[in-house]
Amino acid sequence: MIKMRALKKSFGVGQARVDALSGLSLDARDGRVTGLIGPNGAGKTTAFRIVYGLLTADSGSASVDGIDVGSERMEAQRALGVLPDVRGLYPRLTAREHIRYFGQLHGAGGSALEDDINDLIKRLGMEDFADRRAKGFSRGQELKVALGRALVHRPQNLILDEPTNGLDVMSSRSVRDLIKEMRDNGHCILISSHIMSEVAALCDDLVIIANGRAIATGTPDELRQQTGADDIEEVFVRVVAKERGGAI
Amino acid sequence: MSVPDYNKASKTNGRMARLMAIFKKEVRDHMRDRRTLLLALIYPLLAPLLVAGGLYLAGTTIQSERTAVAFDVAVIGSANSPLLMKHLESYDITVVEMSSVIEAKKLMLDGDMPVGLVVPENANNEKQFTVQMLMNLSRVSNLRLTARLERVINILNAELSKERLAEVGLEEDFAKPIKIKDVSVTRLPNIAIFFYNMMPPLIIFMIFLGGVHLAIDTTVGERERGSLEPLLLSPVERWILLLAKSMAAVLFTAITSFINIAAFFVFCGWAASLSKHLDQPPAWYMFIAMFVVSIPLMAIAVALQMSIAVITRSMKEAQIYLGLLPLVPALPGMIMVFKPLSPGTWDVMVPVFGQMLLLSRLALDEPVTIVQVLTATASTTVAAAAIFWLAARWFKREKMFLLG
Numbered sequence: 001m002i003k004m005r006a007l008k009k010s011f012g013v014g015q016a017r018v019d020a021l022s023g024l025s026l027d028a029r030d031g032r033v034t035g036l037i038g039p040n041g042a043g044k045t046t047a048f049r050i051v052y053g054l055l056t057a058d059s060g061s062a063s064v065d066g067i068d069v070g071s072e073r074m075e076a077q078r079a080l081g082v083l084p085d086v087r088g089l090y091p092r093l094t095a096r097e098h099i100r101y102f103g104q105l106h107g108a109g110g111s112a113l114e115d116d117i118n119d120l121i122k123r124l125g126m127e128d129f130a131d132r133r134a135k136g137f138s139r140g141q142e143l144k145v146a147l148g149r150a151l152v153h154r155p156q157n158l159i160l161d162e163p164t165n166g167l168d169v170m171s172s173r174s175v176r177d178l179i180k181e182m183r184d185n186g187h188c189i190l191i192s193s194h195i196m197s198e199v200a201a202l203c204d205d206l207v208i209i210a211n212g213r214a215i216a217t218g219t220p221d222e223l224r225q226q227t228g229a230d231d232i233e234e235v236f237v238r239v240v241a242k243e244r245g246g247a248i
Numbered sequence: 249m250s251v252p253d254y255n256k257a258s259k260t261n262g263r264m265a266r267l268m269a270i271f272k273k274e275v276r277d278h279m280r281d282r283r284t285l286l287l288a289l290i291y292p293l294l295a296p297l298l299v300a301g302g303l304y305l306a307g308t309t310i311q312s313e314r315t316a317v318a319f320d321v322a323v324i325g326s327a328n329s330p331l332l333m334k335h336l337e338s339y340d341i342t343v344v345e346m347s348s349v350i351e352a353k354k355l356m357l358d359g360d361m362p363v364g365l366v367v368p369e370n371a372n373n374e375k376q377f378t379v380q381m382l383m384n385l386s387r388v389s390n391l392r393l394t395a396r397l398e399r400v401i402n403i404l405n406a407e408l409s410k411e412r413l414a415e416v417g418l419e420e421d422f423a424k425p426i427k428i429k430d431v432s433v434t435r436l437p438n439i440a441i442f443f444y445n446m447m448p449p450l451i452i453f454m455i456f457l458g459g460v461h462l463a464i465d466t467t468v469g470e471r472e473r474g475s476l477e478p479l480l481l482s483p484v485e486r487w488i489l490l491l492a493k494s495m496a497a498v499l500f501t502a503i504t505s506f507i508n509i510a511a512f513f514v515f516c517g518w519a520a521s522l523s524k525h526l527d528q529p530p531a532w533y534m535f536i537a538m539f540v541v542s543i544p545l546m547a548i549a550v551a552l553q554m555s556i557a558v559i560t561r562s563m564k565e566a567q568i569y570l571g572l573l574p575l576v577p578a579l580p581g582m583i584m585v586f587k588p589l590s591p592g593t594w595d596v597m598v599p600v601f602g603q604m605l606l607l608s609r610l611a612l613d614e615p616v617t618i619v620q621v622l623t624a625t626a627s628t629t630v631a632a633a634a635i636f637w638l639a640a641r642w643f644k645r646e647k648m649f650l651l652g
Binding site (some may be wrong): 052053054055063073075077078080082086087088089090091092093097101102104105106107109133137148149204 | 262265266269270273276277278280281471472474475476477478479481482483484485599646
């Protein structure tokens with residue numbers, strides 16, 4: 001389970017100061033897919049970065065499975081798998097070497113790790129390019145490697161930033177199926193996406209953020225009911241417009 | 249796709265395992281990088297080739313100066329001193345009579361004559377006369393022939409002086425109250441010493457260049473590619489990450505440095521062997537000693553590279569700063585080529601400078617004491633550790649992975 005409590009974070013000083021988060025709180029529960037959605041610059045990436053220990057909150061707290069990220073960063077990271085928006089592969093390493101490297105960084109090793117890598121390659125459909133260097137990979141191939149890298153240490157909790165960004169229809173569907181399956185196995189999954197149809201199809205809970213704080217939370221049905229909108233995109237537009245004082 | 253099953257994964261904990269995983273990854277990654285390999289394997293050959301080339305040229309110049317070379321000399325008034333003309337021709341110098349100084353000058357300016365002589369009309373009747381030597385030193389080859397002509401004339405001068413002194417019953421050395429005998433106190437008494445003195449600053453230059461690409465690529469380069477963020481999500485202490493990357497950079501620096509020092513030994517040895525007038529470079533074990541003495545320099549070079557790379561905002565900015573970095577420690581060495589210093593106890597305590605002093609001694613086949621080596625090693629290693637500590641602190645900053 002991932003928890004954020006009254007997270008505040010700002011960048012810069014004086015007139016250049018920007019408040020990225022202004023008291024964000026949310027719960028992403030086990031066995032649920034929680035969608036964190038908001039307009040550009042709302043603070044989604046900053047919130048994720050605080051949860052996975054790259055940024056320190058100015059105030060408030062974040063925890064993963066009850067482990068406080070601020071005081072026990074590495075323990076929290078062990079319980080977390082992350083797919084960042086920027087996939088960030090090493091062009092001279094093969095897909096298999098990427099997954100092995102991150103497995104080793106999480107403390108795995110030996111023949112068991114190799115078995116796991118083979119298993120992941122098979123299950124993520126990477127057999128064709130597993131031993132090819134990453135330079136020249138398609139976005140779909142990059143995403144699969146990044147997913148393999150995030151999953152190799154069997155994390156209970158997953159943060160997926162734009163998990164289907166740039167993928168074709170078939171690859172997007174495969175990723176969505178994977179997310180659903182992991183949810184059904186009891187994993188906690190927190191995703192961010194700008195594709196509202198994907199959010200509607202995947203998310204059990206939604207948190208809409210703007211200006212660095214949660215402005216609406218609930219299940220998709222609850223939010224539809226609250227706003228009187230028919231679909232999630234309309235829900236999002238109405239909630240954000242209300243936050244901005246009526247202007248869309 | 250379906251959910252992976254990882255029930256069999258084994259766990260090996262410990263910093264050492266993670267440290268080695270990162271180190272091995274960086275080594276593997278950069279062994280596949282042409283730029284890193286070019287820097288590690290080809291660059292270190294360039295300076296030794298340059299020095300050996302200079303040494304070879306010096307050797308051939310000395311060789312040709314000591315070998316009698318036949319050449320022409322433009323003479324105005326050759327009939328005024330048949331003795332001098334006969335003397336010149338006995339040394340394979342062909343006298344070419346000119347009608348005027350203008351004609352001689354023209355030929356010399358056109359490059360058809362290397363040097364000229366104007367013999368005065370009264371030369372035959374006087375006990376002493378002055379010849380004018382027409383020189384064109386804008387051509388390097390003329391320098392040697394002009395000097396040779398002067399030496400040959402002085403040989404005749406010496407013979408005539410001897411005869412005249414004998415005529416009045418004086419000893420040959422009567423007019424030379426003080427004689428000079430050259431005794432060199434160094435093992436390498438000739439021009440080769442100048443070239444061997446150039447090795448230490450060039451070795452240090454290469455040490456500060458060897459790991460530079462890896463230092464940039466594994467820090468600010470990772471940030472630009474977006475691979476730093478996933479890496480920092482791993483449960484690894486930041487200083488372990490930086491240490492492993494630094495170890496990889498030290499390894500490449502060591503390979504570069506080894507090739508560089510070995511190339512100095514091979515190329516300079518080859519160049520010196522082509523001339524009997526040049527002393528050979530020090531023995532191979534002195535070059536091994538140079539490599540060993542340089543190891544703390546590799547550590548401080550990488551620590552400096554890492555500390556600069558982690559605070560720069562882009563790879564381009566890092567390349568500018570780190571491109572200039574090798575000049576700083578190499579500069580004192582370049583000065584020492586012309587003004588050598590001897591290492592004292594306190595001098596070797598100055599980080600980097602201590603190694604420079606020791607390398608300068610070793611390059612001239614002169615001994616260093618174990619105390620000097622240990623003192624220099626300790627001071628540079630402590631400085632490297634302090635700089636690495638700073639770099640590790642900077643590597644922990646949030647700014648490190650926020651682009652720009």
